[in-house]
Amino acid sequence: xxxxxxxxxxxxxxxxxxxxxxxxxxxxxxxxxxxxxxxxxxxxxxxxxxxxxxxxxxxxxxxxxxxxxxxxxxxxxxxxxxxxxxxxxxxxxxxxxxxxxxxxxxxxxxxxxxxxxxxxxxxxxxxxxxxxxxxxxxxxxxxxxxxxxxxxxxxxxxxxxxxxxxxxxxxxxxxxxxxxxxxxxxxxxxxxxxxxxxxxxxxxxxxxxxxxxxxxxxxxxxxxxxxxxxxxxxxxxxxxxxx
Numbered sequence: 001x002x003x004x005x006x007x008x009x010x011x012x013x014x015x016x017x018x019x020x021x022x023x024x025x026x027x028x029x030x031x032x033x034x035x036x037x038x039x040x041x042x043x044x045x046x047x048x049x050x051x052x053x054x055x056x057x058x059x060x061x062x063x064x065x066x067x068x069x070x071x072x073x074x075x076x077x078x079x080x081x082x083x084x085x086x087x088x089x090x091x092x093x094x095x096x097x098x099x100x101x102x103x104x105x106x107x108x109x110x111x112x113x114x115x116x117x118x119x120x121x122x123x124x125x126x127x128x129x130x131x132x133x134x135x136x137x138x139x140x141x142x143x144x145x146x147x148x149x150x151x152x153x154x155x156x157x158x159x160x161x162x163x164x165x166x167x168x169x170x171x172x173x174x175x176x177x178x179x180x181x182x183x184x185x186x187x188x189x190x191x192x193x194x195x196x197x198x199x200x201x202x203x204x205x206x207x208x209x210x211x212x213x214x215x216x217x218x219x220x221x222x223x224x225x226x227x228x229x230x231x232x233x234x235x236x237x238x239x240x241x242x243x
Contacts, residue, residue: 001105004086004152005032006096007078009071010044013092013207017044019200026098027056028105034059034081036074037242039066046243060243067237068212071149072163072173076234079158086110087158090150093208094120094197104152104195115153115181117146117188124201129209140203143193149174150197151188157181164231171212172219176226 010017017035024033033056037044046060061081063073075089090096096118110116122130122144126137135142161180167173182188200208 001108001110002086003030003032003084004088004105005034005078005082005084005155006088006090007075007082008033008035008090009074009078009092010035010037010040011071011092011210011212012040012042013210014042014045015207016093016200016205018050019205020095021046021050021058023095023098024056024058025051025054027054027101029055030105031056031101032059032082032084033057034061034078036078037062038070038074039063039237041066044242058243059241062240062242064238064240067169069171069173070168070237072177073165073168073235073237076162076165077239079155079162080235082155085155086152087155088150088152089158090118090197091147091199092210093200093205094147094150095200096197100195100197103192108191108195110152112154113185115151115157115185115188116191117148117151118191119193119196120144120146120150121196121198122201123198124204124208127202127209130199130201143196144199146190147197147199148178152191153181157185159234162231162234164226165233165236166226166231167219167222168236170216170218170222171214172216172223175219176223
């Protein structure tokens, strides 16, 4: 597996960030971790002491305006900043365990003609966002369905057709991106079970899930208006490096 960048969005989740950093400390050299704070009222912070013995390269960036559901731009910015041929995009409550990253780096050779989704294991009993899972709500650990917005992909594929900033501010902007990517490059393949993501619930980390309005009415309104396939802009707002 070539060197890769792991792109982690953040929004008002200091405890979830610490849970991620505690795992990232065990990542090997050659891995780049790019954390993008999506304009949070509670900004992401990294204490240098937390990463004292970390071999991975970790950086933190912040988009200045606080726009709800602007994760598309956060993902775009992370990909833009990545300097590797492959990137991993994951959702805010996901963690890539060290053993799974090791398996990805040492035992998996991605086909340049495909992109990939991750199997997932839920950690914690179901919260309000996880009651759709196939495992019982009171089960603290178990395999669940893959997440559409967590994937391994070539950077050039992503940069050629990123998330559309015209959906910034409403939930649902990932759907056109995924449809476009599937049209261009086919359905993603599923990675082996030993290369999975852990999705944390608020039963385990109190701020694991983003607490924003999940109504998709505004997305549907914009979708009816936006017909052209290619996004107009990749990054629309001011951003700074924090760490």
